[in-house]
Amino acid sequence: MEDTKKFTDNKVGRILVVGDIMLDIYLEGEIDRISPEAPVPVFKYTGERFSPGGGANVAANLNAAGAKVSLLSVTGKDANGDKLMDMLAQMGIDTGMVIRSERSTTVKTRFIANDHQQVMRSDIEEPFDISEDEEAAALKALNDRIEEYDILVISDYKKGFLTGHLVKEIISLSRKKGIRVVADIKDNKDGRYNGAYLLKPNKKELSKIAGENLGNKDDVIRAAKDLLNRSSCEYVLVTLGAGGMILVGNDSCFHIPACGKEVFDVTGAGDTVLAYLAAMLALGKDEKEAVMIANTAAGIEVGKAGTYQPSLSEVMALFYGSAYDDPSGGSGRIWKRSDAAFLRDSLKGKRIVFTNGCFDVIHVGHIRCLNEARKLGDVLIVGVNSDDSVKRLKGKNRPVNSLNDRMEVLAALSSVGHVISFDEDTPYELISEIMPDVLVKGGDYLREEIVGADVVEKNGGKVVIIPLTEGRSTTSILEKM
Structure with a gap:
């Protein structure tokens, strides 16, 4: 989809979805008698819509996330x-491997x-095993193309x-090729999923696998660890509906609360979780x-009617607006350098202002400059030199304050929309990736001295120089100490 920019620069590679695919049909109507x-209601038909279901919905979610997707399955x-x-x-x-x-x-x-x-729901299905010939054809197709994929x-x-x-x-075959397998499972009968990288049952499915009714969170964690050990996988992710998710690894265990504020329809939520997990x-x-x-993606999906495939920009905008991404548990506006493309995508349609600096000891001059910069657009992004970058620029005794x-x-400043770090001596590459509408620099610079001015102006943006507050600088503050 256009609004995701196909995972900028195609960094995600390709993902293969293997499994049961189906067609979802939604018959819309009214009941008034x-x-x-x-003694049954009369359904007055008004329209219909179609959507891919099952593994096909997983593939559709991956596509919405910008991934390049192939399917290996069977259909009539x-x-x-x-x-x-x-x-x-x-x-x-890509449906070239669908039989x-x-x-x-x-x-x-x-x-x-x-x-x-x-x-009401009406199903058409013939859930018997595929034939030996169909199984052989599927394995041949996988053998021929498996090296194309990063995740299965x-x-x-x-x-x-x-x-x-x-x-x-x-x-x-995937293990031999070093390809991780992420599997949404209903059970692990005969140990068929042993050796996968990550298994994703829901609580009901894990209860069935464990052979007991799992009550509280401790029961779920215990059963997940048992499945982890018995299946020789690296992780087990248990989805708990409104209870969120529990991720169990060999040496770790995390509980992630559900983020959906309004649950409208849970249809397809598991597919969305599986897809975005694999994509990330x-x-x-x-x-x-x-x-x-x-x-976060699932939280968006359950707020929609029927199956819904949230876009990458939709998901990242909500994720980075939550408290999850910020290690401090704060504003959710702190970004890693590797996520610059996501930041740009999440702000699509906004007039972006960008400025940068070390900001080692923040003073009134910084505050005034940032306030003025914010007035030039819809959102202000501040690029911050990493600790190593500051040390190279300012000397071995700097920075005084860590990057975090x-x-x-x-x-925490009201004028600042987002903060993103960079490790280079200059923010040229970061500016080129963010591509702001306005590039701001504080000081008595000439336009040709400002890093990134050329790429911004070439893209139709403008460069603004904001005068510094006289007598205010980090260096002068440190000299007084």
């Missing part, structure tokens, strides 16, 4: 299968009445595609941050 023939040679394949093709999802079978395409038809209320996602809806043998072969891992995020971002402290103080 009871049938005279039987019927009209519903044609409809599903056409939808996926229009999204730009067309004599079986019926899995279809879930939901009847949506007054105020978007789901009143398994979406198991128990509709017959993921046989025990096929799953074991997929994980074995492929992008290089650590597991905890990847789960936090996936949790300097960024937290800046983020």
Whole structure:
């Protein structure tokens, strides 16, 4: 999708989704009377819409996140299968490894009445295992193309595609190639998911795997650790609905609260979690941050009717507006250098002002300059030199305050929208990536002396020099101490 810029510079590579795909149909109508023939409501049809479901919805979510996605699955040679394949093709999802079978395409038809209320669901499915020939074809396709992918996602809806043998072969081949497997599982019958990188059951599914009713959080953690050890995986992520998520690793355990403020429809929420988790891992995020971002994506999804695929810019704007990203638990406006592209995408449509500096000891001159800069646009981004960068520029005794402290103080100022660090001696590369509408520098600089002025003006932006407050500087303050 255009608004995600396809994961800027394609850093995510490619992701393969393997699993059961289906077509979701939403029949919309009204109910205002009871049938005279039987005590049942009369559904007055007003329209319909279609959406990819199951593993196809995972792929659609990955596509919305900007990833390059391929599908390995099976669907019927019927009209519903044609409809599903056409939808996926229009999204730009690679369906070259989807086997067309004599079986019926899995279809879930939901009847949506007054105020978007789901009143009934009708399913078409033939959940028997695929044939040996189809399994062999799937394995050949995987063998031929597996080296194209950075992450492999398994979406198991128990509709017959993921046989025990096929799953074991997929994980074995992926491990040999050094490709992480992230799997949304219903169970781990016969140990088929052993050796995957991360397993994602929900609480009900984990209860089934554990063979007991899991009550409180401690029960869930204990069962997750047991699954972790028995399956020889690196992580288990348990989704708890309104209770959030629990991520368990060999030496770690985190509980992430749910971030959805309004739950409208939970349909497809698990698919969104799986997709954004895989996308963020492929992008290089650590597991905890990847789960936090996936949790944010799910919070958006459950606030919509039916399955919904939130865009990358939507998710990142909410995530970096939450308290999750900020190590201090503060404003949620502190960014890593590697996330510059996300920052720019999340501010699409805003007039961005950028300035930069060491900000080692913040004084009234800084405050006045930042206040004036903020007036020049919708949001002010401040680039901050890292500790190593300050040391190279100012000497071995600087900075006085650490990068984290300097960024937290800046983020607390009402004039500052976002703060982002950079390790280079100059912010030229950062400015080129943010591409602000206004570049501000405080002092008596000439325009040609300002780093980044050329790229900003070439892009149609402007450069503004704000005079410094006389007699106010970090150096003069330190000299008095």
